[in-house]
Amino acid sequence: MTRPPIRADLAAMTGYHSPQVEVNVRLNTNESPWPPPPDFAAAVAEAARSLDWHRYPDRRALALRRVVGARFGLGPEQVFCANGSNEVLQTLLLTFAGSGRTTLTFEPTYALHSHLSRISGAVVIQAERGEGFALSAERARAEIESVAPSVTFLCSPNNPTGLVESPQTVSSVLEAVESINGLLVVDEAYGEFASWSAVELLAEERPLVVVKTFSKTWSMAAARLGYLLGPRWLVEELEAVVLPYHLDGLKQAAGVAALEFSAEMHARVVAVVEERARVSSCLVDLGCHVWPSGANFVLFRPPPAGGDSVWQALVDRSVLVRDTSSWRYLDGCLRVTIGTPEENSVFLDALADILDHDE
Numbered sequence: 425m426t427r428p429p430i431r432a433d434l435a436a437m438t439g440y441h442s443p444q445v446e447v448n449v450r451l452n453t454n455e456s457p458w459p460p461p462p463d464f465a466a467a468v469a470e471a472a473r474s475l476d477w478h479r480y481p482d483r484r485a486l487a488l489r490r491v492v493g494a495r496f497g498l499g500p501e502q503v504f505c506a507n508g509s510n511e512v513l514q515t516l517l518l519t520f521a522g523s524g525r526t527t528l529t530f531e532p533t534y535a536l537h538s539h540l541s542r543i544s545g546a547v548v549i550q551a552e553r554g555e556g557f558a559l560s561a562e563r564a565r566a567e568i569e570s571v572a573p574s575v576t577f578l579c580s581p582n583n584p585t586g587l588v589e590s591p592q593t594v595s596s597v598l599e600a601v602e603s604i605n606g607l608l609v610v611d612e613a614y615g616e617f618a619s620w621s622a623v624e625l626l627a628e629e630r631p632l633v634v635v636k637t638f639s640k641t642w643s644m645a646a647a648r649l650g651y652l653l654g655p656r657w658l659v660e661e662l663e664a665v666v667l668p669y670h671l672d673g674l675k676q677a678a679g680v681a682a683l684e685f686s687a688e689m690h691a692r693v694v695a696v697v698e699e700r701a702r703v704s705s706c707l708v709d710l711g712c713h714v715w716p717s718g719a720n721f722v723l724f725r726p727p728p729a730g731g732d733s734v735w736q737a738l739v740d741r742s743v744l745v746r747d748t749s750s751w752r753y754l755d756g757c758l759r760v761t762i763g764t765p766e767e768n769s770v771f772l773d774a775l776a777d778i779l780d781h782d783e
């Protein structure tokens with residue numbers, strides 16, 4: 425048997441993986457530590473009972489897009505939904521990037537922006553951030569003007585640093601993107617944990633989209649549901665590219681049901697933000713370098729042994745965080761997701777023990 429070769433430009437690529445290890449406390453993939461409320465599960469069960477399983481779902485997912493858009497004062501035509509925000513990003517790149525085009529990221533940032541760009545066939549330019557991972561608007565503008573990318577990515581709050589881009593920075597980057605006739609994608613997977621959103625900059629004649637997800641705030645990582653908010657003309661282009669009926673009927677119903685629980689979800693965001701402050705300040709007390717986070721995770725560098733040995737020592741104590749210590753720019757760093765107060769305390773106690781500190 426012969427094996428047909430895969431595309432030459434994909435041959436050197438490795439897939440995107442987040443290593444999983446069996447432990448008691450999992451703080452490595454930025455999920456919500458709590459499942460959705462029990463009434464949500466009941467609403468989804470009811471939707472499953474009444475679904476027309478023998479029919480294709482609403483191809484345009486109008487009911488879902490209507491309730492998602494209404495949360496932001498937008499109409500359904502300004503919303504595009506897909507199987508996780510990763511599929512939203514992929515559809516954007518299939519539509520606006522691809523062979524012969526370039527995309528631009530500011531590193532370190534979410535790896536899928538460059539990974540999905542390459543799969544689309546585009547060339548990726550990975551520009552650097554400045555001191556402390558802050559993005560300098562002037563540097564970003566210069567980069568955009570010289571590279572003229574079809575798609576420019578910002579991630580705010582940024583994964584893995586947790587930093588939130590200011591409205592001034594995003595507006596300034598957007599101006600540069602407009603001047604070269606490109607598209608600006610602001611990935612706000614963690615936007616609900618931050619103090620402002622680029623949604624306020626959206627306008628029909630601006631080349632800006634904001635990408636969001638049900639995976640984090642809405643405790644629905646298992647459901648795979650994400651969306652973008654953007655101009656009507658752009659949503660129409662995406663609808664023409666994405667597979668027909670890509671969003672199954674049960675998922676559409678689950679998304680509609682979830683938005684009935686806004687108050688509960690908001691309370692969870694408040695609880696995570698409170699715990700984030702506690703975890704960050706305890707990490708500082710333990711002598712770690714901590715980056716200010718607007719997300720549901722914190723990037724830190726433990727002293728002085730460095731991240732990878734601390735990572736293993738945490739695993740030995742049944743706590744899993746993300747080992748970012750070998751990532752470019754992140755020498756010795758670890759990223760911890762904010763869990764329940766109990767999980768966070770287990771993590772902090774384990775770290776104190778490893779670093780030989782008394783809490």
Ligand SMILES: Cc1ncc(COP(=O)(O)O)c(C=O)c1O
Binds near residue numbers: 583
């Ligand atoms: C910045 C960012 N964007 C997008 C995603 C993808 O989220 P999902 O596909 O679950 O919606 C993640 C997941 O961790 C993320 O960190």
